[in-house]
Amino acid sequence: MRGRRRDLWWTVTVAAFLTVLAFLVYPLVTVLVTSFSGDDKRFVLAANYERFFTHRYYYSSIINSLYLSTLATLGALLLGTTLAFAVARYPLPGRPFLRAAANLALLSPPFIGAYSWVVLFGRMGLVNRILGEFGWSLPTIYGWRGILLVFVVQYFPFVFLLVSAALRSVDQSIEDAALSLGSPPRRTIRTAILPILAPSLTAGGLLVFMGTMADFGTPMIIGEGLRTLPTLMYGEFMNELGGNPAMASTLGSLLILVNTVALMAQRYYAFRKAYNVVCIQPLRVKRARRGQLLLLSVFAYAVVIVALIPALTIIISSFMPTKGPVMYAGFSLQSYQTIFFRVPRAIANTFGLTALAVVLDVFLGVLVAYLLARRRTRVHAILDSLIMLAYAIPGTVVGVGLIVVYNRPPVVLTGTWVILLVSYFIRHLPYPVRSCTAMLQQIDIRVEEASVSLGVPPFRTFVKVTIPLMFPAIISGAALAWMTTIGELSSSILLYSGPWATMSVAIFTEVFSNHFGTASALASILIVAAFVPLFLTYRVLGERGALGV
Amino acid sequence: MTRVQVQGVVKRFGDMPAIDGISLEVRPGELFTLVGPSGCGKTTLLRIIAGLLDQDAGTVLFNDDRMDDVPPYLRNIGVVFQSYAIFPHLTVGENIAYGLKARRVAPDRITAKVAEAGHLVQLEGLLDRMPSQLSGGQQQRVVLARALVIEPRLLLMDEPLSNLDAKLRVQIRSLIRAVQRELQITTIYVTHDQEEALAISDTIAVMDRGRVLQVGKPWELYLKPANRFVADFIGTMNVFRGRVEDGAAGELRGLVTGFGERWQVPAAGTPGTSISVGVRPESLALEPGGNAGEAWNSLTGTVTEAAYLGAVVRYELRVADDLTVTADIHNPDFAAIRLVGDRVTLWFAASRAVLLPDHAGEA
Numbered sequence: 072m073r074g075r076r077r078d079l080w081w082t083v084t085v086a087a088f089l090t091v092l093a094f095l096v097y098p099l100v101t102v103l104v105t106s107f108s109g110d111d112k113r114f115v116l117a118a119n120y121e122r123f124f125t126h127r128y129y130y131s132s133i134i135n136s137l138y139l140s141t142l143a144t145l146g147a148l149l150l151g152t153t154l155a156f157a158v159a160r161y162p163l164p165g166r167p168f169l170r171a172a173a174n175l176a177l178l179s180p181p182f183i184g185a186y187s188w189v190v191l192f193g194r195m196g197l198v199n200r201i202l203g204e205f206g207w208s209l210p211t212i213y214g215w216r217g218i219l220l221v222f223v224v225q226y227f228p229f230v231f232l233l234v235s236a237a238l239r240s241v242d243q244s245i246e247d248a249a250l251s252l253g254s255p256p257r258r259t260i261r262t263a264i265l266p267i268l269a270p271s272l273t274a275g276g277l278l279v280f281m282g283t284m285a286d287f288g289t290p291m292i293i294g295e296g297l298r299t300l301p302t303l304m305y306g307e308f309m310n311e312l313g314g315n316p317a318m319a320s321t322l323g324s325l326l327i328l329v330n331t332v333a334l335m336a337q338r339y340y341a342f343r344k345a346y347n348v349v350c351i352q353p354l355r356v357k358r359a360r361r362g363q364l365l366l367l368s369v370f371a372y373a374v375v376i377v378a379l380i381p382a383l384t385i386i387i388s389s390f391m392p393t394k395g396p397v398m399y400a401g402f403s404l405q406s407y408q409t410i411f412f413r414v415p416r417a418i419a420n421t422f423g424l425t426a427l428a429v430v431l432d433v434f435l436g437v438l439v440a441y442l443l444a445r446r447r448t449r450v451h452a453i454l455d456s457l458i459m460l461a462y463a464i465p466g467t468v469v470g471v472g473l474i475v476v477y478n479r480p481p482v483v484l485t486g487t488w489v490i491l492l493v494s495y496f497i498r499h500l501p502y503p504v505r506s507c508t509a510m511l512q513q514i515d516i517r518v519e520e521a522s523v524s525l526g527v528p529p530f531r532t533f534v535k536v537t538i539p540l541m542f543p544a545i546i547s548g549a550a551l552a553w554m555t556t557i558g559e560l561s562s563s564i565l566l567y568s569g570p571w572a573t574m575s576v577a578i579f580t581e582v583f584s585n586h587f588g589t590a591s592a593l594a595s596i597l598i599v600a601a602f603v604p605l606f607l608t609y610r611v612l613g614e615r616g617a618l619g620v
Numbered sequence: 621m622t623r624v625q626v627q628g629v630v631k632r633f634g635d636m637p638a639i640d641g642i643s644l645e646v647r648p649g650e651l652f653t654l655v656g657p658s659g660c661g662k663t664t665l666l667r668i669i670a671g672l673l674d675q676d677a678g679t680v681l682f683n684d685d686r687m688d689d690v691p692p693y694l695r696n697i698g699v700v701f702q703s704y705a706i707f708p709h710l711t712v713g714e715n716i717a718y719g720l721k722a723r724r725v726a727p728d729r730i731t732a733k734v735a736e737a738g739h740l741v742q743l744e745g746l747l748d749r750m751p752s753q754l755s756g757g758q759q760q761r762v763v764l765a766r767a768l769v770i771e772p773r774l775l776l777m778d779e780p781l782s783n784l785d786a787k788l789r790v791q792i793r794s795l796i797r798a799v800q801r802e803l804q805i806t807t808i809y810v811t812h813d814q815e816e817a818l819a820i821s822d823t824i825a826v827m828d829r830g831r832v833l834q835v836g837k838p839w840e841l842y843l844k845p846a847n848r849f850v851a852d853f854i855g856t857m858n859v860f861r862g863r864v865e866d867g868a869a870g871e872l873r874g875l876v877t878g879f880g881e882r883w884q885v886p887a888a889g890t891p892g893t894s895i896s897v898g899v900r901p902e903s904l905a906l907e908p909g910g911n912a913g914e915a916w917n918s919l920t921g922t923v924t925e926a927a928y929l930g931a932v933v934r935y936e937l938r939v940a941d942d943l944t945v946t947a948d949i950h951n952p953d954f955a956a957i958r959l960v961g962d963r964v965t966l967w968f969a970a971s972r973a974v975l976l977p978d979h980a981g982e983a
Contacts, residue, residue, distance in 0.1 A: 517703050518707060520672050523672070524672070524698070524699040524767075525698075525718055525767075525770060531722075536709075
């Protein structure tokens with residue numbers, strides 16, 4: 072409890088700083104600096120930016136990205152909030168199912184969602200082939216409409232989760248008070264309830280915006296050449312005619328800029344709109360007219376089923392006989408046999424690297440969370456923001472940064488598995504840090520002081536008292552880190568090399584070489600692997616514990 | 621038994637002095653209470669004594685051992701926190717055994733001592749429960765047992781009753797006092813509740829703004845408050861300003877009040893200067909007492925409020941435009957009933973008036 076000595080916590084602070092500086096800050100700074108360099112490596116102020124904003128080939132990417140992300144955010148907000156209200160406030164049949172299903176939709180990484188829509192509605196897709204037999208056809212899924220659909224369907228659960236959680240913290244008395252003061256129901260929602268939800272709504276919107284801005288796989292798979300910032304960045308960096316790291320860095324810097332502005336705006340807004348709500352009696356489930364109820368049920372089930380279609384399509388199609396991108400009716404384990412024969416390494420890599428990254432995340436995350444929660448010095452506030460930076464930085468940018476920094480002496484990591492581990496570890500460190508800090512803020516510090524006063528020195532108190540009390544947060548932080556790491560594509564695709572391809576990379580390349588069967592089988596394994604720990608967390612901790620983000 | 625000495629302790633949070641140079645002594649085996657309004661520094665001082673907070677200056681001694689560089693886990697102190705600080709992941713028995721395990725006491729000795737401590741605080745039969753299954757009063761007894769079982773040289777209690785309802789508060793208060801007497805353990809007790817302080821303590825220190833204003837027995841603080849702050853904080857006090865008259869002799873001196881009464885009060889103050897005197901509500905009577913040779917003073921006013929409570933009737937009396945006086949008439953009979961609007965003259969014995977110097981920093 073005494074802060075003067077250079078104790079263990081001092082060591083942890085230094086170690087955490089060094090880790091974040093080496094693997095996040097330094098690569099990012101390098102990206103920013105590189106964006107100002109010219110072809111001949113001389114420092115050319117803003118030449119790349121000038122090129123970017125004067126060539127349609129380049130600037131169309133930022134217009135596309137902003138356009139898609141803004142529309143996707145609005146769509147996800149509308150869908151997620153409406154569903155949250157419907158499930159929280161009306162006696163819809165099967166409400167637990169609806170809630171669980173919306174959560175499940177988060178399990179498949181977006182690019183797998185995109186791929187599943189190709190399986191259904193692509194040129195060789197199941198639905199289009201069936202319709203084709205009758206001489207009908209649907210507009211294809213490719214292009215910006217398809218991307219927008221996938222974005223909304225894949226990202227609305229974030230809004231649903233946050234708004235549902237916030238709705239649970241609104242006390243019934245607030246609605247009662249508004250109604251008793253003569254405010255009609257609709258006006259009550261607008262003037263009394265939505266304002267309380269504002270921080271959660273904007274936080275959900277921010278997650279959708281930043282997530283879709285950074286999404287590399289979805290536009291790659293169904294964009295058909297539509298340029299967004301991450302895909303163009305990947306293209307510039309990996310160009311077969313010799314990559315252009317300077318332009319890639321420029322695109323990356325713009326991506327960082329857009330996401331950072333969005334993040335700041337939300338933080339500023341949410342900070343000003345944050346109210347302390349004391350909830351004793353949560354909002355009641357309302358009675359509804361039969362017609363109204365029917366309408367809401369149809370809406371809720373439609374949304375949830377559309378959200379579940381990707382996972383179901385993938386799993387079902389993985390058991391179908393396939394030939395290239397064409398799937399036939401029937402049951403077959405052919406695809407699974409093929410993957411265990413062709414890419415066993417990728418499966419082992421994914422599980423090994425993810426497990427290792429999660430263990431490291433939890434280990435450092437627990438220690439850092441303790442520092443952030445219990446020693447609020449300026450130094451620790453800086454550490455906090457640096458770690459949270461990982462939230463806002465797209466995987467493509469982290470990937471490019473790590474390559475630029477670690478492909479030359481003194482430390483060469485490119486071509487090894489370590490660089491993948493570093494990216495996974497640093498990008499998902501915020502999950503255990505967030506969950507554990509939130510938990511610690513609820514654990515009375517007096518409990519630790521009681522232990523110390525009873526004769527147990529501080530570090531043993533940490534092990535014997537604090538860690539057991541943090542356990543639910545540790546588990547849920549680990550489950551979230553696992554779930555988001557296992558299907559990571561945007562940095563893996565840049566960082567893998569030769570034998571170190573992961574399942575996400577394998578799926579991606581299988582999709583592009585039209586091996587849909589194997590892609591589905593790999594994706595099924597990913598979805599199940601992401602689901603199991605989250606499911607166990609639910610069983611052990613209950614819904615609230617598992618979502619303690 | 622441990623004697624505690626606090627010598628010149630200072631603690632600042634930023635520029636704000638939370639403890640502004642405090643020295644005091646707690647005698648072996650006594651229950652010593654720090655009382656004061658919130659923010660007065662009482663909890664800060666307790667945490668410094670516990671070693672949970674480092675002071676900026678000054679020394680804390682247990683008997684003759686300097687404690688300043690001894691970390692809290694080596695001080696052998698039992699601490700009871702306002703928020704209980706029960707270990708929620710351990711059973712009642714494991715909570716009580718926690719400190720014994722840290723001391724590597726043999727398992728069978730632990731079992732015996734836990735049972736004994738459980739008996740002491742009346743927790744028999746609850747040792748296997750989890751804390752969440754206990755009521756607030758039971759949780760408070762668990763942390764009391766947990767603090768006592770390690771046979772600490774000192775027991776520190778930080779507002780231990782403030783999360784309990786009024787009835788339980790009295791119950792646990794007597795339990796704490798009984799256990800403390802039985803074990804003869806030196807105890808420092810922090811509260812903001814003056815009534816609790818009066819009821820439980822051997823010695824009380826009244827604190828305000830990081831300073832100790834007065835240390836004494838409960839009755840000393842009540843009957844002879846050192847200044848206006850203590851007089852107001854401990855009980856209710858009517859305070860009157862007046863000018864000391866010239867030429868009075870003996871133990872009493874003449875005083876002319878702001879509203880023109882001539883009083884006899886205990887001697888103090890230079891003639892011609894302005895002083896404050898205090899009179900407790902229960903010192904006021906409807907008639908002067910019969911004791912020969914005793915000087916009685918009077919004041920007259922209009923009843924603005926009358927609260928008849930059976931055993932006592934409390935009157936609020938407007939004596940001057942800016943002066944209201946509270947009077948408690950005990951055991952009132954029919955003759956003692958006055959109604960709002962009545963003109964009433966009240967009396968008090970000169971010896972019951974208390975001289976109240978303004979304490980430093982007060983306007």
